[in-house]
Amino acid sequence: MTCLTIALDAMGGDFGPCVTVPASLQALASNPALNIQLVGDPAAITPLLVNIHPDILNRLTVIPAEFMVANDAKPSHAIRNSRGTSMRIALNQVKDGLAQACVSAGNTGALMGLSKLMLKPLDGIERPALVTALPNQNGGKTLLLDLGANVECDSEMLVQFAVMGAVMAEEILQIPRPRVALLNIGEEETKGLDNIQAAAAILKNTQQINYIGYLEGNDLLTGETDVLVCDGFVGNVTLKTLEGVVRVFLSLLSSGKRKRSWWMKLIGYWFKKSLSKRFGHLNPDRYNGACLLGLRSTVIKSHGAANQQAFTVAIEQAIQAVERNVPTQIAARLQAVLPKSD
Amino acid sequence: MTCLTIALDAMGGDFGPCVTVPASLQALASNPALNIQLVGDPAAITPLLVNIHPDILNRLTVIPAEFMVANDAKPSHAIRNSRGTSMRIALNQVKDGLAQACVSAGNTGALMGLSKLMLKPLDGIERPALVTALPNQNGGKTLLLDLGANVECDSEMLVQFAVMGAVMAEEILQIPRPRVALLNIGEEETKGLDNIQAAAAILKNTQQINYIGYLEGNDLLTGETDVLVCDGFVGNVTLKTLEGVVRVFLSLLSSGKRKRSWWMKLIGYWFKKSLSKRFGHLNPDRYNGACLLGLRSTVIKSHGAANQQAFTVAIEQAIQAVERNVPTQIAARLQAVLPKSD
The missing domain is CATH 3.40.718.10 (Isopropylmalate Dehydrogenase)
Known part of the structure; x- marks a missing residue:
């Protein structure tokens, strides 16, 4: 370095x-x-x-x-x-x-x-976007953007986010030809808001982007895509919902009211530690930091x-x-x- | 009955x-x-x-x-x-x-x-809304609406959803004077989209509704509110994100690759069962069914x-x-x- x-x-x-x-x-x-x-x-x-x-x-x-x-x-x-x-x-x-x-x-x-x-x-x-890399269940990462820099987005902005996300996935996550999807409320073409449908039409005809279609909220952690694009309002709510649910789970993992003998406590501690390890990559502290792209x-x-x-x-x-x-990489690709x- | x-x-x-x-x-x-x-x-x-x-x-x-x-x-x-x-x-x-x-x-x-x-x-x-009761970490429930019946909502629709949600919380969840919040990307008054800010202004002056302000995605499961109101696009993405994260956690709980001795397996099984019980109320299967209000x-x-x-x-x-x-209860309250x- x-x-x-x-x-x-x-x-x-x-x-x-x-x-x-x-x-x-x-x-x-x-x-x-x-x-x-x-x-x-x-x-x-x-x-x-x-x-x-x-x-x-x-x-x-x-x-x-x-x-x-x-x-x-x-x-x-x-x-x-x-x-x-x-x-x-x-x-x-x-x-x-x-x-x-x-x-x-x-x-x-x-x-x-x-x-x-x-x-x-x-x-x-037009406007920069906030992006973060979320851990997915395949052990890889999914970029989610925008996370709240722009509460309302037209189709051109969504396309720009898609391009920036794709470059970041290639450069930072080292994924060749990263898959790019739009976050929507159904996978059929006729679903969702007008700006999303218009962005989909543009992305489908943009050869430089490996656009794979719409995905839904439940695909956030499945690793179905490398880049997930949405407006800043939806992205912010989605990220915070994810964080909230993970924190509830982590707190439930470490809570427990029953009194136990010392050896039960020991075994319990050991199991919790092993589970925390398994869930650890989902802990919001591990993926803190959104990049202003x-x-x-x-x-x-x-x-x-x-x-x-x-x-x-x-x-x-x-x-x-x-x-x-x-x-610099994004600038070159945008050209x-x-x-x-x- | x-x-x-x-x-x-x-x-x-x-x-x-x-x-x-x-x-x-x-x-x-x-x-x-x-x-x-x-x-x-x-x-x-x-x-x-x-x-x-x-x-x-x-x-x-x-x-x-x-x-x-x-x-x-x-x-x-x-x-x-x-x-x-x-x-x-x-x-x-x-x-x-x-x-x-x-x-x-x-x-x-x-x-x-x-x-x-x-x-x-x-x-x-104007238009019915889909609502569901989500379990929160206090052991209570939070109503979330709309879940996708209306992808775009003006402020009047959000206010109608708030009224319908409040009545349902009183009647079904038996909560006297239920707290009602709008889902937003920050808790300050100046945050978010115009329709949300306009709905907030109306709800603040509606004495029959116990409006408590904006909440964010991470408050979905904290029990901070009894009713959480948003448009159908955001509600659908939020619910599906929640479901997706919970399913990933539940699948991680039951997965494990290492070979273990029989007694380790037994203890592991017992611990997983106790954890599943603790997380069980968050399993999407337990709160299936959205009511068309x-x-x-x-x-x-x-x-x-x-x-x-x-x-x-x-x-x-x-x-x-x-x-x-x-x-009938909603009709009476709407009047x-x-x-x-x-």
Whole structure:
């Protein structure tokens, strides 16, 4: 791995530096060529940097930021008042070429809007989309997009998402000729909303995309497709439903009210551990980090409630996206696939 | 329980009489005042009725139907060509007052269209909605609607769904002053689509409804609300996502490749059984059967792939809806809540 630098909004998310700083140290320890710029309040960050090995500390810079974007702020208001915030300064590092990617667990709408404003979308992309790689039951992964960056989408946007998803599946998941499907409420051609039917008609005639048709919500984890495309409203509800159900299952696994003897407890513990291992890849913490696709640079949005493990996964995603050069790859493919606007 | 009669589309669903007939016999055995009319091909039904106790057989009638609605037929085409089909004849039994409810696992769109045409919506209801009661982690239930009867909904329809859901929660789930929420992609007031925001504004000013605000997909199973309202596209994707994830978990629970000694297998079996019990209420088979709310009579749509246990649950739902007189209760509440159109 060549040397790379990530600018991190250290103040974003529900827990701020308490999560972002230890996660940064963990990522630095396992990636020797990584540099991290922690953007935020030095008074909150530096106390968390005591007793750190110089090898790691040397690759970490603290960039002061006076303010932060509130998690519940309205995006338009947050963007207007973003001067001096950790999110904006982190994005600016990328804009100025001082970092190759930005990671933030802050306000999604503000991150989306500021990224678009500062880092610009690729030619041919109306609006960037949020994408994540979900584990499927075959041991592979399925990309789901959009996850909430765009609540309403016309057919052209869905087609752009399909192209971006296909490139990401090839580059990041290393799947040759990835299968692309549209999320719908039935598999028959006549089903669903007009924009989905119109996108299907375009994708069917786009040779560069391996379009396989409609799939339903229950196919999310079956591995029937490599890329699943939907509008941001449906994608957000789907992802959160998935996360909610998995968390209920994991909590049921570890709960139990009956009193047991010590050997029963031991066997129970052992079985639960083996089951947790089997279900572990479905744990939302393991696939945290949605990539904002369609920009000229890499921006990763972490879940606001991410813990240290989950935030580290988001940083790892940023490393992968930079190493595989995803924005440039998407730009090249868009040139070939999308209809010219002139 | 007073005597009640259910007309059953015996041919609908993926398995037809192989599932619907044994499920009917099971429901008749556990409900002594129940009568069932099996509508379908006598040649396919009667061979499944040998060696049945006369007590049960006396409460079962076979009504011949020459045709059936194809599962993959386009609804408009299926409705135009519905004469003589088991679905239409079953609905007609309800229309003519010869049965109090209809249950079908057949084509959803056709069942929805035919029901509306033959049984008529209640005053004030534009379009009926599909609703189901999902188990939540508190041991209670949450009603989710619409599940796919209406892919696009304006704010008035969402408000009507909220009213119908609230009445059903009171009558069927016996929850006084049930909490009603709108499914959205964030809990802040400014989030989501225009129709949802407009529905929220109306519901906030509707005193008869205990409206509690927006909830997200991860709240589906938390029991935060008693009724969760969304359009049919989102509801269908959400329900199917839930079902898909639960099935993956249940299949992972029962899978395992390693060879084990007999005593390990025994302990493993015992633990799996105890876990299955704990997760059992989340098994989609246990809550099969969506009620078509907003009609003047009771129609229950079973999952097409329902097995015997699941189809029996759908019949039980029909019994409950008739006993609690849900259509009449909704009609009365609508009079009080909905704005007069004149």
